Amino acid sequence: MNMDIRHRRFVPRKACTRCSSQKRRCDKVLPNCGNCSRLRQQCQYELPEESPLSPASSSPTGSAIAPPQVLTPTRLKDSIVSRLGSSTPEDIVSIYSRAIEPWFPVVSITKLHSPPLATWEEAPLDIVCLCLLIKLISTNPPSSSENNTDASDFQSLYLYTKTTLASTEALGVNSVLVVQCRVLVTLFEVSHGLYPAAYISIGATVRAMEALQIYPDTDVSPPGSGHDRVKQEEMESTWCGIQVLERYVAIESRPYQPLAGLRTESRHSLTKPTMCMTEWRRTSQTGLMSTVARFPEASYLLDKVHTALNSPTAEQAFNIEEITLTVQTLSNLQTILLDETGDGIPLYTVGLTFSNTALLLAFESGSKMPPTASSIENVNQIATESLISMLSSITSAVEPFTAGTQLNFDLLPPFTLFLVYKAASMVTERLLMDSDSAEENLKRLRVLRGFLQVVGKRWLGCKRYLDLLDEDTTPRILKAIKQA
Numbered sequence: 371m372n373m374d375i376r377h378r379r380f381v382p383r384k385a386c387t388r389c390s391s392q393k394r395r396c397d398k399v400l401p402n403c404g405n406c407s408r409l410r411q412q413c414q415y416e417l418p419e420e421s422p423l424s425p426a427s428s429s430p431t432g433s434a435i436a437p438p439q440v441l442t443p444t445r446l447k448d449s450i451v452s453r454l455g456s457s458t459p460e461d462i463v464s465i466y467s468r469a470i471e472p473w474f475p476v477v478s479i480t481k482l483h484s485p486p487l488a489t490w491e492e493a494p495l496d497i498v499c500l501c502l503l504i505k506l507i508s509t510n511p512p513s514s515s516e517n518n519t520d521a522s523d524f525q526s527l528y529l530y531t532k533t534t535l536a537s538t539e540a541l542g543v544n545s546v547l548v549v550q551c552r553v554l555v556t557l558f559e560v561s562h563g564l565y566p567a568a569y570i571s572i573g574a575t576v577r578a579m580e581a582l583q584i585y586p587d588t589d590v591s592p593p594g595s596g597h598d599r600v601k602q603e604e605m606e607s608t609w610c611g612i613q614v615l616e617r618y619v620a621i622e623s624r625p626y627q628p629l630a631g632l633r634t635e636s637r638h639s640l641t642k643p644t645m646c647m648t649e650w651r652r653t654s655q656t657g658l659m660s661t662v663a664r665f666p667e668a669s670y671l672l673d674k675v676h677t678a679l680n681s682p683t684a685e686q687a688f689n690i691e692e693i694t695l696t697v698q699t700l701s702n703l704q705t706i707l708l709d710e711t712g713d714g715i716p717l718y719t720v721g722l723t724f725s726n727t728a729l730l731l732a733f734e735s736g737s738k739m740p741p742t743a744s745s746i747e748n749v750n751q752i753a754t755e756s757l758i759s760m761l762s763s764i765t766s767a768v769e770p771f772t773a774g775t776q777l778n779f780d781l782l783p784p785f786t787l788f789l790v791y792k793a794a795s796m797v798t799e800r801l802l803m804d805s806d807s808a809e810e811n812l813k814r815l816r817v818l819r820g821f822l823q824v825v826g827k828r829w830l831g832c833k834r835y836l837d838l839l840d841e842d843t844t845p846r847i848l849k850a851i852k853q854a
Contacts, residue, residue, distance in 0.1 A: 387414050443495050446537050450498045451490045453530060454505060459487035462501040465508045473720050473783035474557060476611035477504075477550055478604060496547035499534060503554040506531050510779075511562065511830050531555055539578075545589050546604045549579045553611045560618060561784035563834035569623055572616045579612060610666040617673040618785060621727070664707065668724035671700050675728040679735050690749055697732050700725050717767055718781045726764065727789045733757035734796055757796070764793045765814045772820040779828040787825065791835035794818035798843055816851055 385396030386403050388411060397404045398415075406413035454462075463482045471479065477500065487493050493501075506528060512521040535555060538548055552575040559568035582589055674696050682689045704725045708716065716722050736753025768790055771777045794815060801811040819839065826832035840848065 384416055387416060388412075441537060441541065443541055443543060446534065446541065447490075447493075447495045447498050450495075450502050450534060453527075454490070454498075454502060457501075457505065459490065459493060459497075459501065462504050466504045469508045469780040470504065472781050473718065473785075474611070476553060476607050478600075478607065480600070481547070481604065495538070495543060496545045496551075499538065499551050500547050500554075502531055502534065503551045503558075507554055507558055507561075510828060513827065528558065531558075544578060544581055544585070546582065546601075546608055549575060549582065550608055550611070552578055553608065553615065556615050556619075557784075560615065560622075561787075561829045561831055563829075563831035565622065565834075568615075568619050572612070572619050575612055576616065579608065614666055614669045617669045617676070618788070621672065621676050621731075622788065664710075664721040665724060668700075668703060668707075668721040668728075671696060671703065672724045672728040672731075675700075675732050679731060693732050693735070694749075697729060700728050700732075704729070715781075717771070717786055718778075718783070720783045720785055723783060723785050723789055726760070727785075727792065730757070730760055730764075730789065730792055730796070733760060734792075761793055761797055761814060764789065765797075765817050768821040769817050772817055772824055774824065777824065779825075782825065782828070784829045784831060787822065787829060787831050787835060790818055790821055791839070794822070794835075794839055795842065798839060798847070801847060802844070812847070812850055815847075819851060 384390065385394075385398065386406060388394075389396035389403060389405055394405055399407075400415075402413040405411075459482075463479065466477060466482065467479060471477070482497070482500075487497070490498060509524065509527060511524055531551075532555065535548075535551060538544070538551075552571065556568055556571040556575055559565075559571055675693065678689060678693050678696065704722065707719060707721045707725065711719050711722070733753045733756045736749050737757050739750045739753070797811050797815045797818060801808060801815060819836065822832040822836050822839075826836070843851075
């Protein structure tokens with residue numbers, strides 16, 4: 371039988387509502403069955419499952435469907451706008467400025483403002499899609515696992531954004547802003563502990579960015595939409611956001627190397643003005659680039675430590691020297707970032723979070739080196755002392771948050787979660803091995819776990835880390851923590 375495949379996809383499983391109510395045999399033909407056509411009656415079919423891209427899914431009449439329509443960029447945009455609800459373009463820009471830009475300044479506010487948008491009708495598809503992702507990132511998870519309605523809405527919004535990005539890909543729509551949408555959905559998955567989704571998404575994001583260069587005809591950015599320098603900055607900041615996320619995901623997925631390491635040469639010339647602080651000062655950049663400049667630099671050093679620990683050379687002396695030099699660079703960068711933070715809270719600074727994470731991993735590795743040779747023994751001692759000092763500093767930094775006195779969820783980067791988790795994991799390990807300072811380590815562990823419990827109200831990745839900690843903690847220690 372030679373049937374049209376596209377038509378077969380839309381053959382209903384059930385009879386139309388009229389034939390069903392009258393218990394008549396229905397031929398299930400679209401758009402009108404034979405009985406309804408003969409009687410000249412309106413024919414409707416029940417929708418077994420709402421389509422995430424169908425405007426009917428958010429309407430009161432979503433139980434009946436019209437004949438299937440071909441997905442177009444205009445229809446996709448209308449679907450996204452309906453999902454944005456009562457939010458205006460100005461509302462979304464305000465949310466991004468307040469809750470995302472302070473710690474992940476990848477999207478240019480100038481781009482969202484230029485030209486100023488009074489209504490969604492004036493916005494192109496990629497801008498509307500980006501606004502949807504900003505709304506997703508800023509949406510708080512349900513306050514309780516027992517609230518099934520809120521949990522369903524939260525998950526539904528995430529799945530809808532994933533479907534939307536898949537639809538843009540199917541439509542052949544791509545631009546720097548669409549790639550930034552992919553960056554933000556990966557950020558969402560990282561923040562809420564959605565693995566392996568984050569690992570898969572970052573790979574697709576890299577490919578989408580590269581596709582802009584390989585297939586420039588798919589770029590929907592309007593010609594002449596901005597100066598060359600502005601567009602260059604958008605490309606630089608987007609690549610930096612991608613590199614930061616894939617390095618972070620690689621740390622989570624050890625011992626695998628990030629894609630950035632495989633493509634460093636092809637990106638070096640593009641990201642040098644941002645990644646290299648000497649170049650940044652020489653060209654006196656301001657605006658978006660001056661804000662972006664620090665945290666990719668710190669993530670680069672974190673990646674160096676990760677690579678050195680998980681892919682060492684055969685020469686142990688060389689490995690020690692390489693990590694030692696990286697630690698010295700990290701310490702210098704840490705001093706600079708603390709100076710730039712001023713009276714601000716260090717925990718809100720992404721660059722410091724990455725620097726501290728790298729130092730923590732390096733000191734942990736050094737403290738576990740067997741003290742066989744004199745030079746290695748010295749490294750072991752220094753690393754152990756530095757590790758204890760750092761664990762104490764991290765505990766002191768997060769302690770005020772456990773009481774809720776300093777916590778501002780809008781300013782707290784989700785990258786902090788892994789730092790606190792690693793610190794708690796190391797304290798747990800020391801608690802099992804070192805009985806001399808058991809009480810002190812137990813106090814630290816209470817504070818670090820308490821921080822993850824509090825921040826779990828904003829980022830669900832905390833629950834994943836707490837579950838991992840529980841797996842490595844003895845019942846005796848868990849009981850001591852709960853008693854406190």
